[in-house]
Amino acid sequence: MDIFLQQIINGVVQGSIYALVALGYTMVYGIMGLINFAHGEVVMIGTLVTITVAGLLAAAGLPPILAGLGGLIAAVLCCMALGWGLERVAYRPLRNAPRLTPLITAIGMSIVLQNVAMIAWGRNYLTFPAFLPKANFEVAGAHFTAIQLFIVIVAAATMAGLMLLIYRTKLGMAMRATAQNPAVASLMGVNIDRVIAAAFVIGSALGAVAGVMVGTYYEIAHYQMGFMLGLKAFTAAVLGGIGNLAGAMAGGVLLGIIEALGAGYIGSLTGDFLGSHYQDIFAFVVLIVVLMFKPSGLFGEKTGDRA
Amino acid sequence: MHAKLSAIALSVAAALAVTGCGKKEEPKPAAAPAAAPAPAAKPEVLVKIGHVAPMTGPQAHLGKDNENGARLAIEELNAQGVEIGGAKAKFELIPEDDQADPKQGTLVAQKLVDAKVNGVIGHLNSGTTIPASKLYSDAGIPQISGSATNPRYTQQGFKTAFRVMANDVQQGKVLGEFAAKQGAKTVAIVDDRTAYGQGLADEFKKAAEAAGLKVVATEYTNDKATDFKAILTKIKSTKPDLVFYGGMDAQGGPMAKQMKDLGINAKFLGGDGVCTPEFMKLGGPATEGHYCSLPGMPLEKLAKGPDFKDKFTKKFNAEIQLYAPYVYDAVMVMADAMKRAGSVEPGKYLPEVGKTAYEGVTAQIAFDEFGDLKGGAISLYQYKGGKLEYVETLGGGAADASKAGEKK
Known part of the structure; x- marks a missing residue:
């Protein structure tokens, strides 16, 4: 039983990170119907910027927690600028192009960002400095660390903040209006360019937070770390119904739990016929099954004009 | 500086490969064209040594380490002014990136075969070395790996496959x-x-x-x-x-x-x-x-070990990660076989590789009939x-x- 609990903890922590990244995908998709495949790379840049800035601050004599906070702020600002730049340079000129064109640009931007990061930060794995004190708790035989707790709390708080922004502010209203019908929204005086840029900027800021959490959790970073993470988060977004914020969060946590339980139990369930190396395919098998029976995702509504 | 340049070249190559414009052109090191016209005093023979390791991806740090080992060996050989069959040998390293991916491994292996390299050092991973070894064997190009330890590499019956490290x-x-x-x-x-x-x-x-x-x-x-x-x-x-x-x-x-x-x-x-x-x-x-x-044995316990460590850290300003000394030895063993055969032709010096008795940095290197290191x-x-x-x-x-x- 303690093993089951431990796997759930593993899954929820991993899933919270997926959820934060998935929000970036789903916001952009909800507003402009574009899958921003470079989002995983934004997360990666966030992690690497944190390492550099926090390293400099720590070298300047700041205590680790403040250095970490400084790194986080720098990463968020950097990623916001990056998100805005991506939209301005790579997507805005293609706003009225066929849907495949911006998708290809997105993949291109992902490759460009990976290579820029490789040149800037090198090919080696980087160690992410430990900002938080190491504390290990044990509940009912399951171990968890302060960092894991911190990740879940920060993810939940960030997501709550986003919900407030979307449903309680004027900008959020403009975003929802644009998502429903950009043409009508613009006739009502909504500045579409600004709203789309805002979606990219906010999504990228969330990505930066997720990047810092990934770094804090695994304490390593690498210029290719964004790729698989982005793919999983995209899966989570589709699982929850892409374009739907609550769906992306639920999809992320669900995917994390499915993966952890899958890797933990597949061997014993199939009599060692299938082993834990099938961990990664779990996410995608679940995705295929959901899409077969509920193409709009678990929480997605039917959006005729988008489908 | 070199590292930066090659990183840019690599990223350009990667971008080209991924965008699939199908260009086969490789970014050439800037020094290559200048070195071509040789002074007429002595006949010069160009020895192209292919080196394959992952230069991108999670194992890129090990790939770079391997390449540095090979680079050090080649620069020393060129500085020594080695003569092979009466001609002054000029060694040139052709580095390739296989991304630790077996598919990419065979692709770059074919590229090296097409480039008519005189020998191949690598690959780093067993997973890429094994499928690539067939291509080298078919082309008759000797291959020495400094790090592929899976036993299957030398058990396929290829006469061209060697390794300078104990197997798994x-x-x-x-x-x-x-x-x-x-x-x-x-x-x-x-x-x-x-x-x-x-x-x-x-x-x-x-x-x-x-x-x-x-x-x-x-x-x-x-x-x-x-x-x-x-x-x-x-x-x-x-x-x-x-x-x-x-x-x-x-x-x-x-x-x-x-x-x-x-x-x-x-x-x-x-x-x-x-x-x-x-x-x-x-x-x-x-x-x-x-x-x-x-x-093998720890470098400190080997006669030439500490000396190699000094040279390496001084030259690259980096710690030895893992296989660099083995790769260095692999290059030296290959050059040694060429010297004894008096030829850089793969077919001519291949038999001499098998007869190696070379005192390397990592071990007294000699191969058994499979191409494995004796007494690892x-x-x-x-x-x-x-x-x-x-x-x-x-x-x-x-x-x-x-x-x-x-x-x-």
Whole structure:
């Protein structure tokens, strides 16, 4: 039983990170119907910027927690600028192009960002400095660390903040209006360019937070770390119904739990016929099954004009 | 500066490859055209040595380390002004990136064959070396790997395949015996499903079971993973004394750390892939007290070892990660065979590679009829205070005898 609990903890922590990244995908998709495949790379840049800035601050004599906070702020600002730049340079000129064109640009931007990061930060794995004190708790035989707790709390708080922004502010209203019908929204005086840029900027800021959490959790970073993470988060977004914020969060946590339980139990369930190396395919098998029976995702509504 | 340039060139090449414009042009090192017209005093012969290792991806740091080893050897050869068959030899390194991917490995192997290289050093990974070795064998190009340890590489019957490092049959056996000697009764095995990781884990399993250990869990991951909590949680439930990992440092380090987070008190044991400074950097204090093995003897205990270390760190301003000395030796062995044959033609000097008796940095190098290193010893190390501490050397003669039983 303690093993089951431990796997759930593993899954929820991993899933919270997926959820934060998935929000970036789903916001952009909800507003402009574009899958921003470079989002995983934004997360990666966030992690690497944190390492550099926090390293400099720590070298300047700041205590680790403040250095970490400084790194986080720098990463968020950097990623916001990056998100805005991506939209301005790579997507805005293609706003009225066929849907495949911006998708290809997105993949291109992902490759460009990976290579820029490789040149800037090198090919080696980087160690992410430990900002938080190491504390290990044990509940009912399951171990968890302060960092894991911190990740879940920060993810939940960030997501709550986003919900407030979307449903309680004027900008959020403009975003929802644009998502429903950009043409009508613009006739009502909504500045579409600004709203789309805002979606990219906010999504990228969330990505930066997720990047810092990934770094804090695994304490390593690498210029290719964004790729698989982005793919999983995209899966989570589709699982929850892409374009739907609550769906992306639920999809992320669900995917994390499915993966952890899958890797933990597949061997014993199939009599060692299938082993834990099938961990990664779990996410995608679940995705295929959901899409077969509920193409709009678990929480997605039917959006005729988008489908 | 060099590193930066090649990184840019690589990224351009990668971008070209991925965008698929199908251009075959390679970014050439700027120095190449200038070197072509030779002074007429002596005939000059150009020796093209292909080198393959992952230069991008999670193992890029090891690939760079290998390439530096080869580069050092080639620069020394050129500085020495080696003569082959009366002509002054000019060695040129043609570095390729296989991304540790078997598919990419055969692609770049074909590229090297088409470029008519005189010999190939590499690849780094067993998974890429094995499929590529067929292409080199078909083209008759001698290949010496400084790091591919999977036994299958030299057991395919290719006359062109050599390695200057003990293979995984030898290493797995020593690791199994060592585990028993440490008093472990139960062991959990994890591997990364690559030819190297799986091969080493299989050999370890055989040896461990033969030594009376019980394998309580067998789990798998992959060579790009960062999260091992799910499989480690499962391993924890089986309460092993020891966790064995067949794979590389980029996964091993975080794995050791996550073991500690989950409260697993078992010792961690791994092969040459995790016996690196990188492993300790990534794993941090969680690596303390764990064990790993390396083929050969520690550099400090070898006659030419400390000298090589000095040269390497001075030249590249970097620590030796892992295989650089072996790759250096591989290049030297190849050049030595060319000298003895008096020819750089692959067909002519190939027989001489088999007859090598070369005193290298890493070992007294001689090959058996399969192209494996004769009498490969295995040394064990413990991670202590951020350093690899030498524990003991096992095998050598004994491992050789056991290998005779493996031959079929």
